[in-house]
Amino acid sequence: MTSEKLAAGSSFPAITLPVLGGDKRSLSVPQNGCDWILVAVYRGKHCPLCTKYLQELNSVLPDLNRQGVDVIAVSADDESRAAEQMAEVAPRFDVAYGMTVPHMQAMGLFISGPRNGVDVEAPFAEPGLFVLDATGTVQIIDISNVPFARPDLAWIAKGIGFRRGPMKAAPINGTYA
Numbered sequence: 237m238t239s240e241k242l243a244a245g246s247s248f249p250a251i252t253l254p255v256l257g258g259d260k261r262s263l264s265v266p267q268n269g270c271d272w273i274l275v276a277v278y279r280g281k282h283c284p285l286c287t288k289y290l291q292e293l294n295s296v297l298p299d300l301n302r303q304g305v306d307v308i309a310v311s312a313d314d315e316s317r318a319a320e321q322m323a324e325v326a327p328r329f330d331v332a333y334g335m336t337v338p339h340m341q342a343m344g345l346f347i348s349g350p351r352n353g354v355d356v357e358a359p360f361a362e363p364g365l366f367v368l369d370a371t372g373t374v375q376i377i378d379i380s381n382v383p384f385a386r387p388d389l390a391w392i393a394k395g396i397g398f399r400r401g402p403m404k405a406a407p408i409n410g411t412y413a
Contacts, residue, residue, distance in 0.1 A: 240341070240344055241344035241379065242342075242343055242344035242366075242374060242377060242379075243374070243377075243410075243411075244374055244375070244376075244377050244408050244409060244410040244411055245373060245374060245407075245408040245410070245411040246373070246374055247371075247372050247373060247374070248263070248264040248275070248343075248366060248368050248372050248373070248374055249264070249339075249342035249343060250262065250264065251263045251264070251335075251339050251342065251343075253310060253332040253333065253334050253335060253339075254315065254332065254333060254334055255308070255330045255331060255332045255333070256315070256318055256319055256322060256330070256331045256333065257330075261308060261330055261332060263275050263308060263310060263332065264368055264372040265372070266304075266305070266306035266368075266370070267306050267330075268301070268306050269304075270301065270304045270305055270306035271304045271369075271370040272303070272304055272305045272306070272367065272368060272369050272370065272375075272396070272400070273305065273306045273307070273308065273367070273368050274300060274305055274306070274307045274308075274365065274366070274367050274368075274392070274396075275308055275309075275310065275364075275365070275366040275367075275368065276289075276290070276293060276307065276308070276309045276310070276363075276364075276365055277309075277310055277311065277335075277343065277345060277361050277363055277364035277365070277366075278290060278309055278310070278311050278363060279311065279348075279360050279361065279362060279363065279383055280311040280312060280313040280317065280318075280321070280356070280360050281311075281313050281317040281318070281320055281321040281355070282354055282355045282356050282360075283383050285383040285384060286311075286321075286363070286383060287321060287324055287325055289363075289386060289389075290309055290322075290325045290327060291325055291326075292389050293307065293309065293327075293329065293389055294325070294326070294327060294328055294329075295389075296389045296390055296392075296393045297328050297329060299390075299393045300393050300396070303393070303396055303397055303400060304400075305367070305393075305396055306329075307329035307330075308329060308330045308331070308332055309327065309329060309330070309331045309332070310331070310332040310333070310335055311332075311333060311335060311360070311361065312333075312334070312335045312336070312340070312358065312359070312360045312361055313333050313334075313360075314333060314334060315333055315334070317333075318331055318333035335361060337359055340359075340361045343361075343364060343366070344364075344379060345361040345362060345364045345379060346361070346362035346379065346380070346381040347359050347360070347361060347362070348360055348361075348362055362379075362380055362381050362382065362383070363378075363379075363380045363382075363383060363385075363386050364377075364378065364379045364380070365377070365378040365379075365386070365387055365392065366378075367392070367396060367399075373408070374408075375396075375399060375408055376392070376395065376396070376399070376409075377410075
């Protein structure tokens with residue numbers, strides 16, 4: 237299943253989901269004193285590459301937070317599957333769960349069915365990474381149809397610093413009309 241891709245410079249869709257620990261969170265609203273947010277969409281518990289990527293996200297989290305960037309990860313997994321995977325990740329960022337196919341479509345993600353994974357019971361999102369500014373505008377976007385094609389998180393952190401610093405006044409990349 238495909239969906240219409242979210243454009244750089246557009247507003248991120250208003251999606252609120254439960255997070256591990258019992259609260260609910262908007263995916264487009266930074267917290268913890270930050271004014272930007274990085275939304276990392278991962279495939280779910282069935283994906284060992286996702287576990288590794290989220291562990292790497294832990295390692296760049298201090299740099300992102302220093303730059304005023306909050307982080308949230310999200311998948312279509314239910315609470316128990318998300319919690320089971322996060323026991324291995326030990327995230328220092330919020331993890332949302334319960335993303336639906338309409339949510340995936342609103343974000344412009346590639347969507348795969350249960351036959352595209354092992355131990356999968358429902359459609360799931362392929363990886364996506366979105367960096368939003370304080371207004372919820374998509375500054376950086378990366379969408380993949382496979383788990384092994386994702387941006388390097390250390391480079392993303394450096395790029396955010398560049399975007400928020402020397403390139404602050406420049407138009408958002410990819411918005412030439």
